[in-house]
Structures are given as C-alpha cells and as structure tokens.
Amino acid sequence: MQYLGLILILLLSNIGATAQRLVLQDSNLIPYSVQDFTHYLWTPMYEKTGKPVIDFSAIDHWYGVEPSLHGVAISPDGRYFTYKIQNQPFNSYTIVIQAIDSTWKYTFCGAEPGCFSGDSRHYILRVGDSLCFLTLGKMQLRYIPGVSGYKLFEQGKGQWLVWQYKDSVQRLVLYDLFSDKEKMVFRGVSDYSFDNSGQWLCCQLTGAEKELLLYNLITGVTLRFSSVVKYVLDDKGKLMILETDQNNRFKLQWVPLLTGKTRMIWEADSEGNNRVDMFVLDKTGSQLAFLVQQLSDSKYNENSVKVDDNVANTIWYYKEGMIRATLKVKDQSPGISSNLYIHGAPNFTSDGKYIMFSLKPQVKKRESNPNAVQVDVWNYKDPMLQSEQLLLDPNNISTYTAVIGTENGTSIQLSTTNRKYLGVIGDYALVKHDVCGDRFWEKPEIDSFWLVSMKSGSSFFLVKQLFANLAVSPTHKYLFYFDEAVGHYFSYDIVTGKKKNISETIPVYMGTEQPSDPLPGFSNLRTGIAGWLEGEKGVLLYDSYDIWQLDLTGKMPPVNVTNGYGRKHGITFRLTGGLNKSASYINGIGPIFSTNGSLVLTAYNTTNGDNGFYQKTLNMEGDPTLLSMGPWLMSIEANSVLNNGDNAAGMITPMKAQNADVWIVRRQAATDALNYFFTTNFKQFKRLTNIQPQSAYNWMTSELIAFPQMDKTISQGVLYKPENFNPAQKYPVLINYYFQFSQLLNECPSPYYMGNGFLNIPWFVSRGYLVFTPDIYFTQGRPRPASALNTVEGAALFLSKLPYVNSKRIGICGHSRAGGYTNYILTHSNLFTAALSSAGVSDWISAQLYLIKDIGVPRLSAAQQEPFFWEKFEVMKESPIMNVDKITSPLLIMHNKLDGAVPWEQAVELFVAMRRFGKSVWMLQYDNENHNMANPQNCKDFTIRVTQYFDHFLKEAPEPKWMVTGVPANLKGIEHGLELEINGGFR
Template identity: 35%
Template sequence: DVPNVVVADEGDGEIALGWSNLPYRTMRSWDIQAYSDLYLIEPSTGQRRKVVEKVRAGGFGAPAGLSPKGKYVYWWDLEQSAWKALNTRTEKIVELSKGLGQLWNRLHDTPSYPPPYGLGGWLEDDEGALLYDEFDVWLVDPAGRFPPRCVTEGFGRKHHLRLRVVDLEPDEPAIDPRAPLLLSAFDVRTKNAGFFRDRVRGDQLPEKLLMAPKRFSTPVKADDADRLLYSREDFREFPDLWVAGLDFSGARKISHANPQQAEYLWGTVELVEWTSGDGERLQGLLYKPDNFDPSAKYPMMVYFYERNSDNLHRHWAPAPSRSIINITFYVSRGYVVFVPDIPYKIGFPGESAYSAVVPGVTHILDMGFVDPKRIGVEGHSWGGYQTAYLITRTNIFAAAEAGAPVSNMTSAYGGVRWASGLSRMFQYEHTQSRIGGTLWNALHRYIENSPLFFADKVQTPLLMMHNDEDGAVPWYQGIEFFVALRRLGKPVWMLNYNGEAHGLRQWKNQKDWAIRMQQFFDHYLKGAPAPVWMVRGVPAVEKGRTLGLELVEEGRAKRAEDR
C-alpha cells in the first residue's frame, strides 16, 4: 500500500521516503492535485510509519522529495503555497519558505493551486536548500539556525532576469557551497538569455559571463577539463555545438550541421506588444519573410497555444509536424506569421482567447502590411478548441484549421482520456480547460464556451484533423463539430488518419498533413487552385488508392508536384 519509495544517500542511506495516493485515487477523476500520505521507511527492516497524512503536494510528479543525506523530507504544500520540510529524526515540520513572499508562479491561471518556481538543490550534508522566486535564488536553513538569505542579492528582480542554478556536476547529489555557482539567466522583457556566476556564501553580486539575443541549451562540463559544451540558437541560427571555458571565454563553434540553410529564404522574428480587450498589455511573436517590403500586402497566419513569446529566439527547422504549421516553412513561402500570448480568466477560456487574439490581429493590421482579407488561423488540441471557438465569434479570418478540438464541453466533460484512462473532468474543473466548476454548478459556462452550440454563426471555411486513436481528446468531439457544420451547409473538411493518435506519429502522414494544410491555406489566402480532395473529396472506395492532391484548375487536374 506504499507503491513509491526512494532511498536516501543515492540508495545507501538508512532512511527512505515512501508515498501513496491510493486512498485518494478516486479524486484524480476530477482533481489531478489529489492528496498523498507520506511515510518514513527503514530500508534494513522495512518498518514504516506515516508521518504526513493528506498532504496536497506536487502535481503530476512525485509529491515530495528526500534531501541527499536523508535528514529531511521536503515538499511544496499546494494548499498553503509554501515549501515544507520534515526532520526525519524528530519528525518536526518547518516552513522553509517562511517570510520569502511569493514563490508560486505569478502567471498561473488555471482553477487549481499554483506550482512553485522551483528548488535549485541541496547543499552538502543537507545544510541548506536553494529555493527560487520569480527572479532570484534564496538559501534557506531547514534547521532554523539562520534566516533565509537571497544568494543573488535581488539582482534578478532588479534587472528582470530569471536566474536559475545550472548543475555542472549531475553525478554529485549536493551542491558544494565553496564552489562557484553557475546561473542561467533569462530576461523576461527582451527574451535575451545567458549565464552569470555567483557563490552561495558571501554578499557579492552575480557576475555576468554572457548575455545575448540567443537561446542556449544547458551547458555540460567535461569530466576531466574545465570546458563547457552547449548549443546556441535563434530563429535564423541553427543550434550548433559550442565549447568554451567555465567563464564562457574562448567560445568556439565545433559543428556546422545545417549549411544548406543558406540556400533558402528564411525570415526574421520580432517581439510585438498590444493591449487586450481586457486592458492587459500582451506580448507575441511576429515573423516576417526575407526581403520584407512594408509597402506590400502579405497573407498572414495566426497560431497560438497558451504563451509562446519566451520562444522569441527558438530555431524552427522546416519539417512536417505532428499537428501544427511549421512557422519557418510558411514564412519562407511569403506568409507573415503572428503568435500571440493568451492569458485566461477562469470560467471564460473562449472569451479570453478572443480578447487576446483579435486585438492582437487588429494591431498587426494597423501596421499596414497584412491583407485583411487573407488572414488564416491554426491551432491544435487546446489551440484547436480556441480556433473553433473564435470562428463562432468573428469573421476576421478567411480560413481556419482546428486540430483535435473540443467542440462540446458538455459531452467532453463525461469523456475519458483514452491513453491514460483518466476521466476528463479534472481538465474542466481544475486545469487547462479552465471552467472552474462542475457540469451541474456551472452548466452555463460549459455551454457558452462550446463552439458546437454556436456553429450556426460560423462563416469561415474550416479544416479539421482528428484521428480515431486520439488518446487525449476523443475524436467524436471533432465529429460533432464536423457534422453540425455540414448540416448547416458550411464549408468544412475533416481528415482522419486511421490508427493515428493526438499528434501524427508516422512520417508519411505528417508529410501528407503538411501538404493538405498548405493546399487549404494557399487556396483561401493566396488564391491557389483547390485540390481534388477539397473539391470532390476522396470516396471511401478510393481511400488508400488515390490521395486527391491534384489541383483542380480550369476544368483539369494538375498534379501538386508539377506546380
């Protein structure tokens, strides 16, 4: 009845932590942050004793941890938004984070308890732990001998830098307080990244080693040399490998894995800001084609999924994807691509998307280089739901693609995530779907946020993909919306890749999907001829024998590869 056990001191300790959520598993159908009981176990005898009961801790992972030497059990108490520690000898519980202010995620916007910013590790001999707030690193003493101290001296908050510990000795279970401390840095305003050096002891300010408009991987230290290996990237720069000293001096690129990129049009990206319908300042990403002409009128694609502005310097290799548009591919072909951040109000996920996306699109239109009659929108899963919702509220889009969308929250609430067997109730009551109530005490919210009930308002041509082995969103959700729009005489197409999951797994299907989605948007946003599968469809008896990708032009079929 204690299914999870971890032993201290890398498995050689005299104490172990066990945890069990068995008494509370029924709760997981509607509350993924269910309770657990914590146990102390003597590995030599197997004797155990329950030390904490009904703790609501952690989340999808382990609810608690054990310090390297086993002196303390520690956890994030979700209900109290505090780090707790239990002395394994005295069984006394202390609040590690007392007096530290907000250590939980400020951007948390689901109807659940917020997660912490994190824990950076334990010092040798369990003498202290490093905790994170939004920007800085704090040292806390579980024995209560000294008050919490900001290791980074408030430098992160002052300069809007998110500072986090980089573990250069992953084989060592604890942090040497005498050694230099490498910190990663991320500027939440500019999205620049880099590294600083600090020390656990002392009152020195973090020392800047490197900051650049790039994205860096976590450095790896050589076993027998003071050298670091890492990758760096931006939208135009492929993430090649670099080596450098421990202070990032003498940095040298040692790979050149993508020379062919120079032969292709690529594009640029910039950070944009606008004001939402709720008066909140938002950020997003705006991708423009190479040789951009501000006096021209471009077609634009809009893609979204939660928040993506922190990915300003992410490199997107042009390749078929499991579900969404490939940004680089579309930009290379002359599209502008807009990726807005979306914050949410509990109970109003659809309206929240509208309040963020539509003013964002209007802001881009005001810049003057996007054709207002050639705007497309695309999203998958949660983004697919929001796409379906948006086209019931606005006609600003000339074409839309909604992948694996929930269209009817009233039926989806009673469904099952087939891959895990979990009931879908928790999603609506406490997590991403953000309704914040049950079907019985918030029925109006389920209806108001369901695109199906407003399908008669849709005027935008819609392409959908929903596969019959989707383990996350039951594919009957796509069917409900498709047959409703078909009954209403709306322009709608639905693709089902037999045997495929929530996202396409087979390369051939990924390629096929990329081609069909391109044909769909090129037709509506660029005036390209429509393919056979859009004009006449592919009859069931022809499935697997013909793809219907030929373009219909002037009464004759023209093969897609001959365009």
C-alpha cells in the same frame, strides 16, 4: 518504331522527375502515393524571386548537427571533439572528429559514434565489422577487421579496451590503450563486461562447464568458476556472489575475490524443487538478499482455490560472518495479508537497514462457460466502471511494497490499493493516500501525504494537496515540500516531527507567478529546487526570476542569492549543474554545493529573449556578474513543441572535458543554425562548426512583440517574417498557439512534415506568410479556451494595425488542447479568415463523459477540477458545439479515428453541426494514425492540404479539387484531389 522507342527512353532518362510527376497526376494509372506534390501548390508571381522556397526536397535533404548529445564527446585533454551530422550524405550521417583549434579534421560516413581513449591519443569506433583506431591530430587509421563488438573502460591511469572477433573460437582481446599492446586473448567467450570498480574483466565462457572467468586488470590474476548460472560483483570489486547449478542442484556462493575461496551460503533441497531467482548486494557489499522460488506442483489459497501454478516465493538474507543464509520472509509471515504473496526481486535501502520487496494479490482462476450469455452488466454501485474492468489485464495485477528490517523479523506493508509508496527517507517511507479515483465525487478531500515508520508501521500525517512537490535532504534528515494551500515551503524534521515554514518572510510568491499550464494545480506549483548546501546548511530555490537560499531549520532568514537582480531586470536565472565545479551529485537528490561555491548561472531575458551566462559566489553580497548575453539560444528551460522537439537545444547542458577547463556549447539564432562553440570562460566563444542549410532558401527572421490582450493585460509573442520581407507589401498572417513559445525567439527550427496542427513555421514563412506564436496565460476559474480567446483575439487586433499585415487575411491553427481552443475561438469571434483545428475538443459535455481509450476511464475523472459541468452549467453554454450557428469563418479539421487522447467523435460532432448550418468545413481522417501522425506519406499529404487550404483563403489561390468536389469514398487511395482549379478546370 525502334528509333521512336529509343527517343522516348532518352527523354525519360533526362526528365525522370517530370515523368514521374506526370504519371502520378494520372490517378487512373497507379494508386495514389505521395512523392513530391509541391507542384500542386500555388505561388504568386511576386514571391517567385530570390532564393527558392522550402519544398519537400528541402525537408528530405535537410542536414545539420545532431540536436541531441548522441555522438557528441570531448577528449579528456580538451583538444579534440566529435559530433554527428544528420542526413549528410542523404539518408545517412557523418561522424566528424576535429581539433578544437580547427587545424585537423577526420570524417566517417555511416559509422556509429565511438569514444576517445583516456590518454587523448585515439578515437575508437566501429565501421561495419571493423574496429578502427584513429590517431588524433594525424591521418593514421588502423583497422581490425572481423569484429562483432567492443567495450571500453578506463581505470585509474590505465585504460582498457576489449573486442571480440567473429570467428569460430569466439576470441576476445584485452588491449592496453596506453601501451598500444594486446594484454590477453581469451577464447570461447559468449558474454563479457567490466565490473563497476574497473578491476575485473568478466567473461562467461561457452561449453558444458558453464565457466566464468575473471581477469584482474591491475594484478593480472585470473579466477575461474564452473557451473555458473548468474553472478554479481559488489561496487568495490572485492566480493562476488555466484549462483551455480550442478545436476539441477542450485547453490549460492559467497566469494571474496582477494582469496577466490568460495563459501556455500544456500543450496536447493535434495529433490531440486527450489532455486534462487534474484539476488542483490547492499552498497557496502556485506549483506545479501535473494528470492527463492519453491517449484511445487500448485498453490492454493485458504479456500482450496488454485491461485497460481508452480510458484511460491521466499526471501532469504545473509550477512558477512554468518554460516548460512536464513529465511527472512515467506507468504504467511506476520504483516503479510493472507491474500498476498511475494513477487519480484528484493532490494536494500541505501543505508542497508531494510529490505524492500513486493507483494501481489492472489487471483482466483475460474473457467468461463463458453455457452454462457456474454453480457456486460453496468451497475451504478460499481467501484470501477465495466469499461475499466474489461481492459484490465488479469496477468498485470498491481503490486504493493513491503519492507522488513535486517535486524528484526516483522514485515510492514507500505502500500495498498489507495496508498501509494513513493520512497524511503531514513527509517521512514513516504506514502500518498490517493483518493482521486473513479468515484471522486464521493471523496471531497484531496490527496494527503504521510510518513510510515519502517520500524513500527505507525503513520504520521504531513500535508494535504493534489501534487507531491516533496524532496528529501541529502542526509535524509529533512523532508522538504511546497504547500499549495499557502504558497510556501516547509521543512519537516524527520527526527523531531516538527514542521517549519521557512519561506514565510520571502516577499515574492515562490510558485509560478503566471499560470503557464492550464491543468488544475499546475498554476501554483513551486518553480523548483536548484540544489543543496553541504552539511544541510541550506537549500537553493527558484522563484520566477531569482535564486534563494533557505535555512532548513528556519532560524536564519532567507537570502536572495542573486540579490533580486533577475526580477529587477526581467532575467530568469537557473543553475546548470555541469558548469559548477563546487557541486557534487547524489542520485535522486541533486547537486550539493559548498557554502562559498562559485555558481555559473544560465540566464534568459524575458523582455528581449537574450540568453547567456552569469556568475555568482555564495555567501558574497551583491549582484551576479555578467559573463555573456546575446540574441541567441544556448541553454534555457525550453520546450520546442513548435519544432516537434527536434531542435530543443535549450535543454542541453554544456559539455566539459574531463581533465581541462574546456566546454563545448551549442548555440543558435533564428537565422543561424544550431552549431558547436568552444569556451573556457563563458565570456568568449569560438565557433567550431558552421553548418547553415537554411541559407540556401528563403528563410525567416524573428522578433519579440508585446501586445495588449482583450482584457488590456500585456502578453508577448514571436513574429516570424520571410527573409525577403517587403514592408510595403501586405502579408497574410497565421497565428499558432498552445502555451508559451516566446523563449524560442532565437531557435532555428528544422522544417518538417506536419503530423498535427503545429505549423511548420519555416515552410509557411518561406512561402510568404507571417507567423505569430503568442504566449497564452490562463485565468483560474474560467474555461481554458476563454484565456486563449483573450490572447489570440488581442494578438489579431494588434497585428491587423501593422502596415504590412493584411487585416482581412488572418488565420488561426492549433492542435490537441489548442485544437479545442481553435474551435472555441471560431465560435466566439469573427476576426479570422480561416481556421485549422487538429484533434481538438468541440463538445464540452461529451468530452467530459467519453471514455479514454486504452484505460476505459471517463474523462470526467481527469477533469474534475475544471469549471465545466453541472456545478457551473452556465459555462457549458460557451461550448463550441452550442455556438456553431455563430461561426463565420471556414474550418479545416484533422482528426483520426485511432486518436487515444481526444475522441474522433469530437470532430464528427463539429463537422456534422457545421454542415447542418451550411458552414464551410472540411475534415481529414487518416487511417491507422493516432493523436499525432507518424506515417511520412500521411504527413506529406497533410502538409500539402493545409497549405492549399490557407493559400486559398489567405492568398486567394485557386481551390484544390478536394475542397471543391471532394474525394468520393470509392476512390479513396486512388484519387488525391490535390489538383488546383484554374480557369474552371484543374491543373
């Protein structure tokens, strides 16, 4: 018996994975838990050749460069760069620092990304509790153990590093990286930071004195201040504002740092009933605004009703040269309604002429009777549904924006319940009159936009439209907007009040020519502002292909900067700001270019999917100059929904070295994983990394295919084929859709567990499917799903004629809106063998009337522009729930009870109706999951079930037990039903 036990132990140690699978198959032994159930997937013999297919192990161990820019950096001299490899080793990552010329490399496992020194001599990072100095180009590594944290700051020609030890005296070391020497050591430091100017190291010290220490990095001067509560330095490092507390007497002090002499500008009353709460300097460092809280016992309104405890706020103002700060605004100041009180921090406008502050309504606190009847009374006259009112947090009341000039004393309220403050433009505020509320049917007019004078409070009408599409010129002289009603750009001279249509003579439409988003209003949105010309000599705009230069005064005719080359050749040009030396940047404004600046343009060929770069000089006639184009994805405006956003490299701007014309770019293709490349001219690219995890598996190829839609118009899509594709074989096809994905032709997506109805394309293609992702464009005035039917049915008919497609084995799938499209297509077409609908709408009437979770608002309000209700009731007859009897294809539904976007009841309605008609339908509902699933176990389970479902109907695989006999509710979490039925039994 002893020897038998030893044999069993040895066997189990050698076949651990198999033993685990055997145990998991016996549902009577342990509760159901997903590990790797890919052995329950069916693979035909003809597919069991060549490279292995992608399975759970492949997904778990998939590795590659970090898809975001986290951890990516270039040394200032452009000779070295660093990047991060995800999941290598397993469940960890590796930081790599390597030479651009590939002659040197160093790696760290599991360390956080660090930074290069300003002289490009070191790479500094933290490994565990040690600070590491790696000498670039050499294998020299110096460790400083026992470090709790560090900060790096570069100032001029010097560069400073501070780190703090994990010791009882809380030592902070200031280190000069250029001389490789410790400059200073400070003790008892609780917090530290560099100021924005880079002149000062600020250290908050421990101890009862609450001492603040400032060390000047340039002069070596040390300043000390005691009893410090808060402090702020101006951006130039010349001034500091201190809030101090001595025996509960709060003071505010003005401190010129050149002298270190303090001037008290405000102090609390003798009883200590008030204190400074928030303070802010203007950009010049010459003005200060701050909030003072009056710590009174209680606050009452005019009816002696208690409205708030222990808070009464006032705003104070100080300007350099004044003796003391002065009270600027209080709750009952002129211009402030009696039911509002000051709330939150004040702030200066960018020109320092005005102080912005917030107001909050007073709330009457009334105690409820615990013995009273608890009943919700819904009344058709209510301005807001009871469901909305019940969800409102009484402590989270809307705030309103107000303003007061620094030179005058009149407050002006800029926003109200129906008027939203959007921003400041010189002496004016831009506001939106929002009329699209709950009772929108009583307000037929659409939203409008106005300018409000911050001097007088008078209002000036701008435009009526649903979306703002508004921009402000760099010097705030012009307001610039796209008028949806006429499809043109207008400039508004803020000084003269004159409007001018400045795109009137452009012969092409300046909005999106092909509606790419089904939401109302998005079909004719402008394609966007590319940038501005210096001196406000013009604005650069996009159409669907080219870039235009418009004169803000409207006196000069528009100029097609790219000479119509984009439209003529089907190329979409866009600016990538990081590539253009002539550009400067203003927060919230965008790039500003010199009038003869040379622009590097990203380019995407809409015909063949190529991506690359062109160059064009402003004020020079002619076509842009080709730098490079090819069948890859480098930098485009793309949204990788198909890959759950994990690999959306198209949104990443090339990264430039600080002191050299060296760029690091990321490039990928369908068969070439995302990797880093080096360039100096965007013509030639040198590969820096070559990580290819997909090469070990039966991967995929991609091609762009144009096809006729049902209305005879042409669309396009991407067809994915397995690497071991055999043109003599007949393949099943899965069609996956949402909006447009053809720009992702050259993306190399990472496989993942499906958390929704977006297909894991590598997974299915690796297993012998063709996957097609058609572009859907939407027709105004028709239900959105009808446009999807027009596209998807056209795609299916086209694909079915290809010699390598099994026309009787075509499936469709979609999630969210596309789940609704699937439900519609299924009830209006008999072309499809099987369908998957994930979190989609099935009943257009109840979908309009249900309450959106978390906010209690009926979806009717959000969908008011859609042609779906009583006004066009004949359209409602197209609703999927009204056409269940026409369904000929089996359907798998996935929808979760906690879905906050589309109610679970939509799936229930469709399931119950199909069940009543005897249609083949299954529904999966995962506990504690929302619109998109997050739990990896659930995503694994869903991936398996979707695969089994399509394998059965599109590959004639055996049915799994859950499809044949189901999983009884009392065995939920115990049995999984994933066993395949083979020869009358289950595997």
